Amino acid sequence: MSTEPVPTIILFHYSFSPYAHKITWYLQLRGIPYKQCIQPPIMPRPDLAMLGIKYRRIPLLSIGNEVFCDTSLIVRVLEEKFPKGRLGESGGAWEEWEIWSDQMFPHATALIPSNLPLMKDEKFVKDREDFSGRSYKKEDVDAGRERALEKIRGFYSHTEKVLSDNRNWILGDKMTLADIEAIWPLEWLITLPGALDSTVTVDTYPKTFSWIKRFTTLLPAPRSVKIPTIKGAEAKDIILDHGQASASSTSDIGVPDDDPSGAAFGEEVEVTPVDTGKSHPQRGRVKALGMDRISIEVASTEAYAGGGLLRVVFPRKGFEIKGVSVKGDAKL
Ligand SMILES: N[C@@H](CCC(=O)N[C@@H](CS)C(=O)NCC(=O)O)C(=O)O
Structure with missing residues (x-):
């Protein structure tokens, strides 16, 4: 496990999302400190829109400058960073x-x-x-x-x-x-x-x-755990404050020349879930294509002269990547 200090973690969710429960329980049982930014249960979600995030599913979890989408990826990223806590070893079971x-x-x-x-x-x-x-x-x-x-x-x-x-x-x-x-x-x-x-x-x-x-x-009694709740503007400042690629967990991964998606480093793409929330593709520039994850750079509404950028990271499984640089290009 890395000994680097862990940047601020923010969970974007609403209280009755069952997928979000999976992540709040995980964070609490592992004893991982986090802040929460409560979202409306339906679209629009201006807090996410100002970060340039169009992906619509809940929850999302940011760690520093990176926003992780889909609970399958969120759990894996947290397992990599915090493998200890009140949970026994489960291997891959x-x-x-x-x-x-x-x-x-x-x-x-x-x-x-x-x-x-x-x-x-x-x-x-x-x-x-x-x-x-x-x-x-x-x-x-x-x-x-x-x-x-x-x-x-x-x-x-x-x-x-x-x-x-x-x-x-x-x-x-x-x-x-x-x-x-x-x-x-x-x-x-x-x-x-x-x-x-x-x-x-x-x-x-x-x-x-x-x-x-x-x-x-x-589980910790709801009244005994005071999860700091922050507004969207504060969440945005925290995420955009954490610098750029150097702070990214995927910066070492790179983009292979022969990635099956056909996408190249820096190419503008749309990443879309294949099952639900398909009408909300996420646009950004390819920064890393790993075996199990896709990292794209997304411009917030504050993006100017290289600032205001963040990374949005998706699992490979259950998502597709389409090039958008050429109009009508639908390569996979
Ligand atoms: N595969 C996704 C599914 C997430 C999901 O379906 N979340 C529901 C809430 S429990 C959702 O996004 N509903 C629509 C919405 O809130 O916009 C994951 O693991 O994160």
Whole structure:
């Protein structure tokens, strides 16, 4: 682990984002100090727009001058920087639970009850239809409910089976990253009133419910952790204050001549998720293309004479890169 002082960490999120819970739990269980910048649950997000960030998914995590997108990359970056804390060794076994919960999430969102005030808010419905490409209209949500519940029961059954030998934690007798990776969508549904029905309860999945309780009891009590909350303007100053490429975690990676994306160093590209949030591509100049990550330089609204720049970093998995230097060029 590097002995360099760690620059300020800022989590951009809103309180009811289940993907953000995965990261707040990780930060708290590893004992990593961070600040938070609370975002509106729907677009627009002016704090991010002034940084030149068009990518729309939550959460994002900045470390110094770099903003990391997608929780899969955020977890990996934090694991590289902070491998110690209140979590046991999991080797690579947590990665299969990451894939598992990503597969569960679309079915879980299909269980957001159509009678929630939020689901009657036209702006929210429109925003999420743009985000997911799926209908959030009451009749469609209600019609999809049984099928989603059936899928979701499969996920609770799976953890019930894994825990059937009376282990305390998903990989055995120590709480690990695999627990965080598995619990966040299960816990979210349990705490979302009306999402589940009588087929998913403490009686039908007792081991899963008590494991979730065991986990949440170990989290620091919300009142005991005072996470400093900062406004967008302060977050922007912190991020833009940290200098340029020298402060970047990806500056040693470079760009191979024969990268499969076809993109070259310095080329202007758009990076876009392949599943959700596709109508919000992120533009920037290629600075590094590693095996598992893409780093682009993005100009904030303050960019002038080489200042006001930041790095935005994406995982390779689940994202595509398109050149934009030539109009209509759609090379991959
Ligand atoms: N693969 C992404 C998924 C993140 C995601 O879907 N987040 C939801 C919130 S839990 C989101 O961005 N919803 C739309 C929005 O808030 O704009 C990740 O791991 O970060």
